[in-house]
Amino acid sequence: MKTNDKFDIIILSGNSIGEITFKKLQQNSVNTAKFHVEEMNPEEILSKDCELFVLCSDKMENYEFFNRMFNSKRKKWLSARMNEYIGEIGPIVIPKRTACFKCYTIRKLSADYLERKENAPIDLKKKDICAEIIADILVLKIMKIIGNDEDIKDFNSVIEIDPINNAIFRHTVLKVPNCEVCGV
Numbered sequence: 001m002k003t004n005d006k007f008d009i010i011i012l013s014g015n016s017i018g019e020i021t022f023k024k025l026q027q028n029s030v031n032t033a034k035f036h037v038e039e040m041n042p043e044e045i046l047s048k049d050c051e052l053f054v055l056c057s058d059k060m061e062n063y064e065f066f067n068r069m070f071n072s073k074r075k076k077w078l079s080a081r082m083n084e085y086i087g088e089i090g091p092i093v094i095p096k097r098t099a100c101f102k103c104y105t106i107r108k109l110s111a112d113y114l115e116r117k118e119n120a121p122i123d124l125k126k127k128d129i130c131a132e133i134i135a136d137i138l139v140l141k142i143m144k145i146i147g148n149d150e151d152i153k154d155f156n157s158v159i160e161i162d163p164i165n166n167a168i169f170r171h172t173v174l175k176v177p178n179c180e181v182c183g184v
């Protein structure tokens with residue numbers, strides 16, 4: 001057991017992807033801490049030292065908030081969320097180097113992202129299985145990052161996962177030059 005506050009990964013968890021990812025990282029002996037995104041003191045968490053922050057939340061206001069915080073504190077971060085059964089991982093945000101989350105939301109609004117909606121009521125069991133699959137892919141990405149084994153294509157992109165239809169898409173995310181968060 002480590003007693004200091006240095007972690008490889010800090011998960012800010014607000015959904016089941018965060019909970020499952022935490023367990024899987026622990027099983028892989030990754031030095032990981034987890035905090036509930038709604039119950040923590042952001043300033044305190046951000047003062048901790050880690051290789052990568054991982055935000056797992058389905059609430060967009062958390063993304064707005066942490067995107068600004070991580071940008072101003074120059075922290076590298078990755079995120080994962082789920083809308084119905086569709087998962088989204090990324091982008092990996094490295095302040096001053098890559099597109100930020102705001103850039104991504106602006107690009108997404110102007111792009112032809114497919115709207116896939118199921119009309120049937122949400123099946124919780126199906127949703128749990130989807131969260132498990134999304135967490136598996138997130139863990140692989142995290143292991144690549146902490147092993148310094150990232151591929152150039154891992155940056156500036158968002159992975160969209162549709163476990164029901166066995167489909168994975170990669171969307172390129174370019175920096176928005178006049179972005180209100182990361183632009184100059």
Ligand SMILES: [Zn+2]
Nearest residue numbers: 100103179182
């Ligand atoms: Zn930006």
